[in-house]
Structure formats: C-alpha cells, structure tokens
Amino acid sequence: MDKSTGRPTKKKVVAVVGGGLVGALNACFFAKRGFNVEVFESREDIRQAKVVKGRSINLALSHRGRQALKHVGLEEKIVSQGIPMHARMIHSPSGKQSPIPYGKKGQVIFAPSEAETYPNTKLNFEHKLHDWTAETGLMTFVRSDGSKEQIKADLIVGCDGAFSAIRKQFLRRSRFNYSQTYIPHGYMELTMPPINGQFAMKPNYLHIWPRNTFMMIALPNLDKTFTCTLFMPFEEFEKITTGDEVIEFFQKYFPDTIPLIGSDALRRDYFRLPAQAMVSVKCSPYHINDKCVLMGDAAHAVVPFYGQGMNAGFEDCIVFDEIMEQFNEDFSSVLPEYTRVRVPDDHAIADLAMYNYIEMRAHVNSKWFLFRKHVDNI
Numbered sequence: 001m002d003k004s005t006g007r008p009t010k011k012k013v014v015a016v017v018g019g020g021l022v023g024a025l026n027a028c029f030f031a032k033r034g035f036n037v038e039v040f041e042s043r044e045d046i047r048q049a050k051v052v053k054g055r056s057i058n059l060a061l062s063h064r065g066r067q068a069l070k071h072v073g074l075e076e077k078i079v080s081q082g083i084p085m086h087a088r089m090i091h092s093p094s095g096k097q098s099p100i101p102y103g104k105k106g107q108v109i110f111a112p113s114e115a116e117t118y119p120n121t122k123l124n125f126e127h128k129l130h131d132w133t134a135e136t137g138l139m140t141f142v143r144s145d146g147s148k149e150q151i152k153a154d155l156i157v158g159c160d161g162a163f164s165a166i167r168k169q170f171l172r173r174s175r176f177n178y179s180q181t182y183i184p185h186g187y188m189e190l191t192m193p194p195i196n197g198q199f200a201m202k203p204n205y206l207h208i209w210p211r212n213t214f215m216m217i218a219l220p221n222l223d224k225t226f227t228c229t230l231f232m233p234f235e236e237f238e239k240i241t242t243g244d245e246v247i248e249f250f251q252k253y254f255p256d257t258i259p260l261i262g263s264d265a266l267r268r269d270y271f272r273l274p275a276q277a278m279v280s281v282k283c284s285p286y287h288i289n290d291k292c293v294l295m296g297d298a299a300h301a302v303v304p305f306y307g308q309g310m311n312a313g314f315e316d317c318i319v320f321d322e323i324m325e326q327f328n329e330d331f332s333s334v335l336p337e338y339t340r341v342r343v344p345d346d347h348a349i350a351d352l353a354m355y356n357y358i359e360m361r362a363h364v365n366s367k368w369f370l371f372r373k374h375v376d377n378i
C-alpha cells in the first residue's frame with residue numbers, strides 16, 4: 001500500500017523519459033496511481049550541480065497548467081513561488097516607460113524533486129535514451145561514463161522535449177504523420193543583475209521593448225535578476241560580430257538597458273551562447289499500441305508566441321490521468337483514446353501560436369507589443 005495515496009502499489013513499471021517540466025509532473029501523476037515510476041533524464045541532477053549549464057526560461061503559468069498542478073497537490077507550492085505580473089511595461093526607444101494593465105504571470109520552479117517525494121518513484125539522472133523497441137518496451141540508456149544500461153518498462157512515456165529520441169521510433173512506423181517548421185526568428189537570453197540587492201526595474205511587470213521586426217522582453221526572477229529575452233531574425237543576430245557592434249545595437253534600440261545589464265556583460269554575454277532556434281512540431285498518433293505515449297514538447301513543440309507550450313504539456317498529464325480513470329488503467333484502451341482526444345487540441349494550440357507569430361510579423365509596429373497577449377487569460 002502506498003502511504004501517500006492509500007492505493008495499492010502496482011507492479012507495473014512506467015518509464016518516464018525526460019525529467020523536464022512535463023516529465024516531472026507526469027511522474028507525480030503515475031506515482032499517485034501507485035505505479036512503479038522510473039524517470040530517466042539525460043542531464044545531471046541540477047540540485048547537486050556546481051555549475052548549471054544551459055538556459056532557463058521564465059514561463060507563464062496559466063489556468064490549464066494550474067489545474068494539472070492542483071491535481072497532484074502542487075498548485076499552491078508552485079504559485080506561491082511565482083512573481084505576479086500586474087501589467088506590461090512598454091519601453092520606447094527614448095527610454096520612456098508606459099504601463100498597460102495585464103493579468104497575472106508567474107515563474108515556474110518545478111523540478112523532478114517533487115516527484116521524488118513519492119516512495120514508488122526513482123530518478124535516474126545522466127541517463128540518455130539511446131534506443132528503444134516498441135514491441136518489447138526495452139530501452140537502452142547511455143550513462144555519463146559512456147556505459148550502457150538496458151531497462152524494460154510496461155509503459156514508456158516520452159517527455160523528452162522537442163527533439164525527442166522516443167519520437168524517432170514513431171517516425172519509422174507506417175501511418176505516423178509528422179511535420180516540423182523552424183521560424184526565421186531566434187532568441188537569446190541576457191541577465192540583468194540586481195542593483196544594491198534590489199531589482200534593477202519594477203518587478204511586477206512584463207517589460208517589453210517592441211522594435212518592428214524584433215523585440216526584447218524581461219521577466220523578474222526570485223534572485224532579483226531579470227531574464228531579458230531578445231527575439232530577432234537569425235540574420236540580424238548574425239550581423240553583430242563584435243562587442244562594439246553589440247553596444248552600438250543596444251544604443252540604438254535599447255539604450256535604457258545598457259547601464260542596467262552592464263556594457264561589459266553585454267559585450268561578453270551576447271556571444272556566450274548562439275541564438276536559439278524555435279521549432280513547431282506536429283505529429284499524430286501520440287501512441288504506439290499499449291506501450292508508448294508522447295506528451296509535452298515531444299508530442300507538440302510550439303513556438304512561444306502564445307505562451308502555452310508548458311501549459312499544454314501540463315494539460316496532457318491531466319487529460320491522460322482522466323482517461324486512465326475512465327478506462328480503468330487499461331493501457332490498450334487508454335492510449336488510443338488519449339490520441340483521439342488530445343491531438344486536435346494540441347494541434348490547435350500549435351496553430352494559434354504560429355498564427356500569433358505570423359500576425360505579429362505582418363503587423364510589426366502594432367502587434368509586437370501585444371506579444372504573449374494570451375497571458376491576459378491567467
């Protein structure tokens with residue numbers, strides 16, 4: 001018997017591949033149902049890492065996402081750690097700031113550690129899925145020392161993001177529909193440090209610098225920094241090749257941010273990581289027999305101009321859980337039903353996100369500052 005849920009512990013093994021936002025939440029849902037859950041994440045455990053490599057993006061948590069968190073008792077915990085956004089703050093090229101009232105916005109701090117509170121869940125970091133077989137459920141993982149480990153599961157849940165290794169097996173199968181589209185814009189993150197231990201700008205705002213074909217936004221973090229995200233066509237990013245050119249560019253378009261980010265930091269950080277691509281992925285079906293199912297970005301990566309990528313992924317978890325209840329946890333009925341119910345909704349979100357992007361490009365002057373207008377719904 002599982003003490004936390006009062007349900008009997010089942011013998012079935014559910015392997016969640018990918019310990020990102022959706023994988024971590026999914027692990028909670030399956031653990032709550034008493035399955036033996038194993039999470040496999042290619043990265044190291046960031047709670048123990050001395051240096052955390054890569055990027056961190058702030059995310060708007062909407063009603064969809066909150067409902068899913070509520071189901072596993074995490075809504076309050078996560079939302080209380082978020083920073084509410086009351087308005088957008090539009091920065092003009094001259095540095096003038098104008099607030100536009102807004103909904104609420106939050107930062108999601110959700111790690112696999114939440115899943116670890118269930119005794120029937122095991123987290124396996126530094127386990128990169130190399131290959132797997134749909135017929136048997138046998139997966140091969142490569143560990144950080146190069147060694148391989150083979151593990152079998154009754155159900156494999158692919159939550160390994162936009163470039164999913166799980167999805168590769170789907171692509172080899174007949175009647176699997178798949179499309180991906182890269183947009184011409186990329187994004188780059190820059191950090192605005194605190195000043196005398198305080199936020200460098202007003203914290204309860206989504207700061208926006210709309211500039212025709214490109215824009216920058218800034219969101220507050222709990223450590224009093226702001227993450228500034230610059231969205232711009234790749235060809236524009238590539239035109240800037242020296243530190244002086246970075247300063248010249250910022251002087252022209254975002255002069256008020258230079259003293260706040262710091263000119264040395266700007267010269268350095270602009271070249272720290274290349275601009276990141278944004279891809280939209282649509283596929284169908286989301287399952288293979290009773291063995292494997294895709295969720296989150298692995299099933300439907302969307303461009304971030306509708307702010308619903310993570311929220312849609314969280315909603316996948318709750319929809320799946322409801323179908324599990326409805327079909328008595330019989331995977332052979334649950335998986336096809338999940339595809340039937342979920343594919344049209346996820347495709348609609350992907351289309352809306354792309355539509356918003358195209359709209360913004362078409363009406364550059366008027367629309368960029370409405371970026372992420374979806375957040376009004378929160």
Ligand code: FAD
Nearest residue numbers: 018020021022042060129160161296297307308309310311
């Ligand atoms: P990921 O977060 O990508 O996690 C996948 C995990 O799988 C990773 O931890 C990865 O290391 C692991 N993995 C990958 N390959 C393997 C492998 N072979 N073996 C084992 N593990 C593997 N969404 C919102 O709802 N609101 C927003 O405001 C918002 N803003 C965004 C802004 C930007 C700039 C971007 C790029 C995205 C934004 N999104 C937003 C989308 C959101 O970030 C994603 O939808 C969400 O992170 C998807 O979660 P996921 O768990 O499915 O995938």
